[in-house]
Amino acid sequence: MIHLDHNATTQPCGEAIEAAEVCMREHWHNPSSVHRAGQAARQEVERARGSVAELLGVKPRDITFTSCATEAIDLAHRGVMSLAAPAGRPVILTTAIEHEAVRDICEALSKPPGEGGVGAEVEHIRVDQTGTIDLGHLDELLNAHADRIGMVSVQWANNETGTHQPVGAIGQRCKAREVVFFCDATQWIGKMPTQIDQPRSPFGGERIATDNDAVHIDLLCLSGHKFHGLKGAGALFASRTIRLRPQVLGAQEKGRRGGTEAVPAIAALGAACRRAGEWLRDGSGRDRVADLRDRLEHTLLERVEGAHRNGPGERDARLWNTSNIAFPGCEAEALLLQFSERGLAASAGAACSSGSLDPSPVLLAMGVDPVSAHGSIRFSLSRDTTDDEIDRAIEIVTSCVERIRRAGVSA
Numbered sequence: 001m002i003h004l005d006h007n008a009t010t011q012p013c014g015e016a017i018e019a020a021e022v023c024m025r026e027h028w029h030n031p032s033s034v035h036r037a038g039q040a041a042r043q044e045v046e047r048a049r050g051s052v053a054e055l056l057g058v059k060p061r062d063i064t065f066t067s068c069a070t071e072a073i074d075l076a077h078r079g080v081m082s083l084a085a086p087a088g089r090p091v092i093l094t095t096a097i098e099h100e101a102v103r104d105i106c107e108a109l110s111k112p113p114g115e116g117g118v119g120a121e122v123e124h125i126r127v128d129q130t131g132t133i134d135l136g137h138l139d140e141l142l143n144a145h146a147d148r149i150g151m152v153s154v155q156w157a158n159n160e161t162g163t164h165q166p167v168g169a170i171g172q173r174c175k176a177r178e179v180v181f182f183c184d185a186t187q188w189i190g191k192m193p194t195q196i197d198q199p200r201s202p203f204g205g206e207r208i209a210t211d212n213d214a215v216h217i218d219l220l221c222l223s224g225h226k227f228h229g230l231k232g233a234g235a236l237f238a239s240r241t242i243r244l245r246p247q248v249l250g251a252q253e254k255g256r257r258g259g260t261e262a263v264p265a266i267a268a269l270g271a272a273c274r275r276a277g278e279w280l281r282d283g284s285g286r287d288r289v290a291d292l293r294d295r296l297e298h299t300l301l302e303r304v305e306g307a308h309r310n311g312p313g314e315r316d317a318r319l320w321n322t323s324n325i326a327f328p329g330c331e332a333e334a335l336l337l338q339f340s341e342r343g344l345a346a347s348a349g350a351a352c353s354s355g356s357l358d359p360s361p362v363l364l365a366m367g368v369d370p371v372s373a374h375g376s377i378r379f380s381l382s383r384d385t386t387d388d389e390i391d392r393a394i395e396i397v398t399s400c401v402e403r404i405r406r407a408g409v410s411a
């Protein structure tokens with residue numbers, strides 16, 4: 001199988017598997033136990049915390065382990081909004097192109113308190129046709145709602161198109177107004193160098209070179225399985241200055257998230273962070289895969305009549321691994337089934353909404369017409385994708401589109 005669906009999940013790297021195995025075989029004890037065996041498991045958890053913190057350039061004490069990014073998103077939004085007490089209804093400024101996990105929690109929080117929400121008003125910051133937010137509109141909304149803003153929630157990179165948001169500029173605005181800024185960085189972390197604005201590096205040593213200056217973010221989520229760790233461990237970075245109401249009560253994770261830690265998955269997340277850190281130190285790996293992605297995209301756009309890209313074309317404006325292409329006249333689900341028969345795994349928008357025939361709300365919010373959105377496919381590469389896989393993927397995609405168009409299976 002040629003796997004071009006890495007924004008859905010990635011293969012665990014050798015280091016992550018090894019780290020998990022050591023914990024399952026040797027450090028299977030409870031990290032909260034005071035005995036020596038428990039403390040050895042605790043050390044594995046704390047080593048992983050240090051590795052996550054190092055990848056972000058933050059202090060280990062500001063990292064809380066969760067089961068996945070979705071849980072970290074829930075903790076951040078509910079945790080902040082249930083304590084936000086502005087005069088009048090609290091406002092969340094977000095976008096219509098967030099991952100479903102963010103869209104859903106914002107909607108849940110907009111319900112009245114008796115229905116599980118906090119009565120929040122959710123305002124969407126406009127995005128252009130590349131899926132980039134309009135900073136002018138963000139300024140307008142920040143001014144219009146001034147004292148009522150509970151939080152700003154904007155992703156770093158989009159899971160369907162790879163589009164980057166101007167997180168540095170958003171962070172500056174939030175910092176200047178003392179507004180809480182949450183960033184869903186699930187698709188960014190492990191793929192791009194990151195430096196969160198901290199008074200000083202907690203590690204005396206060399207920092208991973210970043211393409212951007214340090215950015216101001218109050219809370220950020222990540223997920224191990226998106227960058228060669230295991231499913232079952234994610235993390236929330238939350239600056240200790242942020243008041244956060246825990247959603248799962250218990251003594252673990254300094255009271256921010258109860259429940260015995262999933263030591264093997266957490267150790268694997270730490271190993272995946274160390275491996276990603278090494279890989280990111282030198283930009284050549286990213287350039288190699290971006291070249292492959294560009295070759296896949298250019299060849300398909302050239303060979304397949306009517307095909308066009310959703311999202312920005314420039315390398316700097318999107319993730320190096322993602323390409324989203326519309327094949328008008330084809331139904332995405334039919335294409336994916338044909339690809340799969342021929343040994344190619346790709347996706348139509350977010351994995352969690354596959355099985356649904358609705359066009360991607362993210363593409364619709366970017367102004368993509370419904371016919372194109374119905375026939376749009378996301379190809380997402382990994383740091384291990386090869387030249388040969390791209391050659392074969394091009395052949396499979398071009399022949400499947402032709403076959404479906406000939407058979408007249410139209411959207």
Ligand code: PLP
Pocket residue numbers: 007008068069070071099101155157158159184186187222223224234350351
């Ligand atoms: N946010 C984004 C941008 C994602 O792409 C995903 C997963 O696809 C999530 C959140 C949810 O991640 P998890 O599977 O760790 O819950």
